[in-house]
Amino acid sequence: MxxxxxxxxxxxxxxxxxxxxxxxxIKTVAVYSEADADAVHVRMADEAVPIGPAPSAQxxxxxxxxxxxxxxTGAQAVHPGYxxxxxxxxxxxxxxxxxxxxxxxxxxxxxxxGDKIESKKLAQAAGVSTVPGHLAxxxxxxxxxxxxxxxxxxxxxxxxAGGGGKGMRVAANDEEAREGFRSARNEARSAFGDDRVFAxxxxxxxxxxxxxxxxxxxxxTVYLGERExxxxxxxxxxxxxxxxxxxxEEMRRAMGAEACALARAVGYRSAGTxxxxxxxxxxxxxxxxxxxLQVEHPVTEAVTGLDLxxxxxxxxxxxxxxxxxxxxxxxxxxxxxxxxxxxxxxxxLPSIGRLTRxxxxxxxxxxxxxxxxxxxxxxxxxxDPMIAKLIGIGTNRNAAIASIRSAxxxxxxxxxxxxxxxxxxxxxxxxxxxxxxxxxxxAEEFPDGFHGTAPSGEAADRLxxxxxxxxxxxxxxxxxxxxxxxxxxxxxxxNRPVTVAEDADGWRVTLDGRxxxxxxxxxxxxxxFDGVVDGTRLVAQIDRRPVGLRLTHAGGEVxxxxxxxxxxxxxxxxxxxxPPDMSRFLLSPMPGLLVSVAVAAGEPVRAGQExxxxxxxxxxxxxxxERDGVVEALHAKPGDxxxxxxxxxxFAAA
Numbered sequence: 001m002x003x004x005x006x007x008x009x010x011x012x013x014x015x016x017x018x019x020x021x022x023x024x025x026i027k028t029v030a031v032y033s034e035a036d037a038d039a040v041h042v043r044m045a046d047e048a049v050p051i052g053p054a055p056s057a058q059x060x061x062x063x064x065x066x067x068x069x070x071x072x073t074g075a076q077a078v079h080p081g082y083x084x085x086x087x088x089x090x091x092x093x094x095x096x097x098x099x100x101x102x103x104x105x106x107x108x109x110x111x112x113x114g115d116k117i118e119s120k121k122l123a124q125a126a127g128v129s130t131v132p133g134h135l136a137x138x139x140x141x142x143x144x145x146x147x148x149x150x151x152x153x154x155x156x157x158x159x160x161a162g163g164g165g166k167g168m169r170v171a172a173n174d175e176e177a178r179e180g181f182r183s184a185r186n187e188a189r190s191a192f193g194d195d196r197v198f199a200x201x202x203x204x205x206x207x208x209x210x211x212x213x214x215x216x217x218x219x220x221t222v223y224l225g226e227r228e229x230x231x232x233x234x235x236x237x238x239x240x241x242x243x244x245x246x247x248x249e250e251m252r253r254a255m256g257a258e259a260c261a262l263a264r265a266v267g268y269r270s271a272g273t274x275x276x277x278x279x280x281x282x283x284x285x286x287x288x289x290x291x292x293l294q295v296e297h298p299v300t301e302a303v304t305g306l307d308l309x310x311x312x313x314x315x316x317x318x319x320x321x322x323x324x325x326x327x328x329x330x331x332x333x334x335x336x337x338x339x340x341x342x343x344x345x346x347x348x349l350p351s352i353g354r355l356t357r358x359x360x361x362x363x364x365x366x367x368x369x370x371x372x373x374x375x376x377x378x379x380x381x382x383x384d385p386m387i388a389k390l391i392g393i394g395t396n397r398n399a400a401i402a403s404i405r406s407a408x409x410x411x412x413x414x415x416x417x418x419x420x421x422x423x424x425x426x427x428x429x430x431x432x433x434x435x436x437x438x439x440x441x442x443a444e445e446f447p448d449g450f451h452g453t454a455p456s457g458e459a460a461d462r463l464x465x466x467x468x469x470x471x472x473x474x475x476x477x478x479x480x481x482x483x484x485x486x487x488x489x490x491x492x493x494x495n496r497p498v499t500v501a502e503d504a505d506g507w508r509v510t511l512d513g514r515x516x517x518x519x520x521x522x523x524x525x526x527x528x529f530d531g532v533v534d535g536t537r538l539v540a541q542i543d544r545r546p547v548g549l550r551l552t553h554a555g556g557e558v559x560x561x562x563x564x565x566x567x568x569x570x571x572x573x574x575x576x577x578x579p580p581d582m583s584r585f586l587l588s589p590m591p592g593l594l595v596s597v598a599v600a601a602g603e604p605v606r607a608g609q610e611x612x613x614x615x616x617x618x619x620x621x622x623x624x625x626e627r628d629g630v631v632e633a634l635h636a637k638p639g640d641x642x643x644x645x646x647x648x649x650x651f652a653a654a
Contacts, residue, residue, distance in 0.1 A: 007030060009084055015040055032048055077103055086292040138197050211274045235439075240296035340419045354415050390411065491559070588642035597648070599611055
């Protein structure tokens with residue numbers, strides 16, 4: 001077994017590998033860029049080595065610097081995590097040449113599976129079901145149209161060297177094929193340095209289901225069940241779970257057998273994932289093989305009881321798998337939600353800045369949190385904006401959903417925008433609860449984007465009763481009488497009569513004539529309430545407002561104030577301040593680089609027409625006209641670095 005390993009990564013995955021290595025008694029070495037000098041993974045490791053400036057191309061992607069860090073520290077092996085160099089055969093070869101073990105598969109398997117075109121040919125040869133498509137690189141827009149017509153729309157145009165949702169576009173007609181070819185190729189060139197793209201049939205009502213495999217160097221290959229990864233946005237996974245609510249045991253065995261056959265065909269060694277697209281008729285087709293640890297591996301660990309990082313390390317050290325296929329059992333259910341620094345109310349645009357408050361839910365048998373940040377840390381524009389992975393665990397799917405709902409309610413993040421409101425909305429969505437999932441789930445259920453949610457029905461009443469109780473506590477501490485008192489609860493712009501009485505066990509609230517018993521501890525200034533309202537556990541976040549409190553629960557937030565009846569009547573008369581009208585301007589929705597402007601001053605534009613392209617986090621974002629109009633002036637030019645809401649162009653007054 002190794003004495004010391006280096007983790008060639010950052011953030012939550014670096015921290016996760018360090019935790020397992022520490023438990024195994026293995027010393028760890030972190031590497032870090034200038035932007036990550038104070039990062040959590042640097043503080044967790046036994047040693048840390050600087051490897052260059054903030055941009056990953058000058059630090060985490062520089063092979064020579066990481067090999068040199070291994071030599072300087074005496075690290076005998078490298079765990080690459082995911083992303084960065086994890087699937088780069090040149091990195092694996094450089095480590096081999098330096099006599100350093102790579103905690104992953106060898107060069108032949110990485111090369112064979114790293115090219116989406118070649119991997120499909122190998123899968124076909126191994127007897128694995130594959131999607132109909134055009135596997136040769138597409139040369140230009142005209143060929144993209146020809147291929148789309150021949151395969152039959154809709155088609156998926158994909159980067160050959162792609163991953164993480166980058167360089168992928170769905171085209172439903174000739175025009176979209178041309179545009180998709182351009183965008184996919186540009187994104188592929190920017191993200192991977194390889195602009196080759198190909199096309200394949202887009203499966204209707206598809207599910208994205210992947211099989212986790214493990215293989216050692218002694219000829220043993222097993223699969224560890226499946227993960228349902230169908231909840232995606234722009235081909236980026238948002239929610240993953242294990243097992244899948246769709247698969248039968250027969251399908252699981254068939255998909256597992258094909259995954260293992262492919263792993264054997266390429267001489268695979270280590271943990272890997274074979275991804276399948278599954279149709280509504282339960283047909284399944286090979287998509288690709290990821291020759292690394294997956295972001296969503298914790299859900300597999302939760303239902304199998306296995307530590308995949310430990311097994312990867314043991315396999316790399318030459319050990320044999322300690323079990324066979326018949327020993328694998330799936331027990332319980334696990335759901336993972338990816339918590340990102342992004343603004344779901346602004347099209348999920350990345351949010352950068354400092355975490356002024358950060359408090360993850362308490363971990364235990366039902367909750368796991370994998371993170372690489374802490375309070376005071378910074379979400380940088382240079383890297384993926386993931387804050388944490390939150391895993392809810394239960395004896396069955398409903399129990400896992402309940403676990404992750406409560407954990408999301410208690411996840412405190414301030415200083416940057418985040419997607420927890422959207423994740424909570426997904427966890428409460430009836431279609432998700434039923435398990436009717438496809439990769440089109442978000443596009444179908446949120447066709448106009450996410451605009452927030454508000455508690456309704458019983459949940460709204462319980463939250464209102466809680467708000468009245470907490471506001472009453474504030475009033476008492478300011479000198480109000482301690483006994484029962486009649487108030488008016490102003491929630492949003494709605495007034496509701498309420499009576500609140502407090503005793504040693506909590507509060508008794510009468511709201512609109514209905515009585516609520518509330519148990520729990522809370523003092524003004526605390527960010528969380530975790531207690532019981534009317535017999536139901538309720539976790540809510542509490543923020544002070546200029547008047548009253550803001551309560552956040554189940555992804556929705558409500559501003560509440562406790563007023564006298566007279567003050568409430570006067571509040572009804574207060575005018576609502578309208579925001580300034582910015583409809584004449586095209587504003588940058590995110591910090592980023594203005595790649596191109598497609599129009600000129602004085603030019604008429606039509607609704608839906610491309611106006612500009614802004615690049616952020618290596619993703620191209622096309623900004624389109626919302627309605628017909630005429631461009632009056634340009635306020636930015638290609639190459640400019642843009643701030644959020646910076647003016648790009650202005651339309652003439654109607």
